[in-house]
Amino acid sequence: MGQSFKYDVCVVGGCGHVGLPLAIMFANRDRKVCVYDINEKSIEGIKAGKLPFYEEGAEPLLASALASGNLDFTSNEQVISESEIIIVIIGTPVDEHLNPRVDVLKKTFASMSKYISHEQLLILRSTVYPGVTKRVKDWLEEDGHLCDVAFCPERILEGKAVEELTTLPQIVSSFTESGVKRASELFSLLTDDIVVVEPLEAELTKLCTNVWRYIKFAVSNQFYTIANDYNVDFYNIHHAMTHNYPRCKDFPRPGFAAGPCLFKDTMQLGAFYDNNFNLGHTAMLINEGLPNYVCKCLKRECDLSKLTVGILGMAFKAESDDTRESLSYKVKKLFEFESKLVLCSDPYVKDPSFVSKEELIERSDIIIIATPHKEYKDIIVDGNKKVVDIWNILGNGGKI
Numbered sequence: 001m002g003q004s005f006k007y008d009v010c011v012v013g014g015c016g017h018v019g020l021p022l023a024i025m026f027a028n029r030d031r032k033v034c035v036y037d038i039n040e041k042s043i044e045g046i047k048a049g050k051l052p053f054y055e056e057g058a059e060p061l062l063a064s065a066l067a068s069g070n071l072d073f074t075s076n077e078q079v080i081s082e083s084e085i086i087i088v089i090i091g092t093p094v095d096e097h098l099n100p101r102v103d104v105l106k107k108t109f110a111s112m113s114k115y116i117s118h119e120q121l122l123i124l125r126s127t128v129y130p131g132v133t134k135r136v137k138d139w140l141e142e143d144g145h146l147c148d149v150a151f152c153p154e155r156i157l158e159g160k161a162v163e164e165l166t167t168l169p170q171i172v173s174s175f176t177e178s179g180v181k182r183a184s185e186l187f188s189l190l191t192d193d194i195v196v197v198e199p200l201e202a203e204l205t206k207l208c209t210n211v212w213r214y215i216k217f218a219v220s221n222q223f224y225t226i227a228n229d230y231n232v233d234f235y236n237i238h239h240a241m242t243h244n245y246p247r248c249k250d251f252p253r254p255g256f257a258a259g260p261c262l263f264k265d266t267m268q269l270g271a272f273y274d275n276n277f278n279l280g281h282t283a284m285l286i287n288e289g290l291p292n293y294v295c296k297c298l299k300r301e302c303d304l305s306k307l308t309v310g311i312l313g314m315a316f317k318a319e320s321d322d323t324r325e326s327l328s329y330k331v332k333k334l335f336e337f338e339s340k341l342v343l344c345s346d347p348y349v350k351d352p353s354f355v356s357k358e359e360l361i362e363r364s365d366i367i368i369i370a371t372p373h374k375e376y377k378d379i380i381v382d383g384n385k386k387v388v389d390i391w392n393i394l395g396n397g398g399k400i
């Protein structure tokens with residue numbers, strides 16, 4: 001007879017940006033879920049019904065999951081042994097040399113291993129360096145654990161998890177037929193659209209998806225700087241390219257392309273290809289170089305040392321409170337060196353050093369709209385102040 005488990009699913013790293021929405025979804029689909037996370041502060045807040053970050057429409061779903069009694073939380077790793085399916089969705093950073101920190105996962109699995117038994121299904125959902133899923137399987141086998149191991153990458157857009165978890169196809173891969181079957185059954189709670197591939201293919205699919213987006217942003221940013229250097233407003237070109245022209249329909253707007261995923265996943269693919277991924281590295285130089293480009297343009301035009309620069313938006317993307325890898329902070333650093341004073345503002349990010357957008361606009365000589373939050377669409381700025389609006393959120397073009 002098979003072992004009976006207290007929980008259907010344990011989400012390791014379940015207080016995170018992608019772990020929490022997933023845990024909530026499964027709890028609302030009548031599965032008994034336990035979130036295991038090392039962040040006890042987050043656990044306390046979530047148990048009280050408060051999300052630790054902004055996620056559209058998730059709070060009512062959290063409330064219903066908590067009320068159903070299907071959602072538990074713990075910082076005790078032992079819960080892993082009480083769960084039939086373990087989904088690991090912790091962060092997978094790159095180091096200062098832009099190489100993947102595989103050691104983070106190795107350490108986690110070394111610690112988890114003693115709680116894993118052969119009747120369980122272990123699903124890796126973090127974005128991983130290609131080959132990691134096979135390594136995880138090997139590490140567990142070396143410890144005598146022959147459980148099913150699957151890799152099913154998360155592809156939601158942060159902030160849109162509630163909508164996308166049930167509308168995006170789910171990619172499923174495993175080394176065993178039973179792993180594929182069990183993982184497919186689990187994700188069919190969210191969608192009927194399941195794509196089954198091999199684990200290495202799934203790992204590369206996830207990386208290629210993110211890198212493709214990062215390169216698209218880089219192309220737009222490069223076109224923007226070319227146009228701007230010729231004193232041409234790129235938005236006239238962008239409009240002409242995309243208006244009723246299906247082959248350019250998804251051509252993105254220029255702007256700071258940042259955040260916790262696209263950059264690091266491009267670097268992971270670069271490391272996987274022995275640093276011969278020229279396209280990816282070029283995209284990185286273009287996207288990461290955009291703050292320097294802005295600074296260079298403004299330096300050409302005025303004596304920054306006498307001016308106050310205001311940065312509107314410190315989150316890495318619109319309507320988000322996530323500042324991880326936000327290029328706004330690179331802009332801040334550059335102008336703290338070049339200008340008299342830098343002021344920052346963001347309606348979503350809590351930081352006592354920030355000022356209101358009104359105060360920032362009033363006190364700054366140059367205003368840089370770094371994040372296209374909807375709150376900036378209707379700002380009014382005196383004609384004698386310079387506004388840098390690469391996103392063209394004000395509709396006056398993007399020229400610097």
Ligand SMILES: NC(=O)c1ccc[n+]([C@@H]2O[C@H](COP(=O)([O-])OP(=O)(O)OC[C@H]3O[C@@H](n4cnc5c(N)ncnc54)[C@H](O)[C@@H]3O)[C@@H](O)[C@H]2O)c1
Pocket residue numbers: 012013014015016017018019036037038039042089090091092108125126127128154155156157158260261
């Ligand atoms: N953020 C996104 O939009 C997004 C989208 C798709 C995929 N991903 C991938 O998902 C993974 C997680 O990203 P995230 O943004 O949710 O990260 P996050 O930092 O928001 O969440 C990670 C969570 O894991 C917890 N944690 C860390 N180590 C742990 C351990 N050893 N045991 C238990 N809990 C632990 C942390 O406390 C945190 O709550 C990454 O691989 C990322 O690339 C992220």
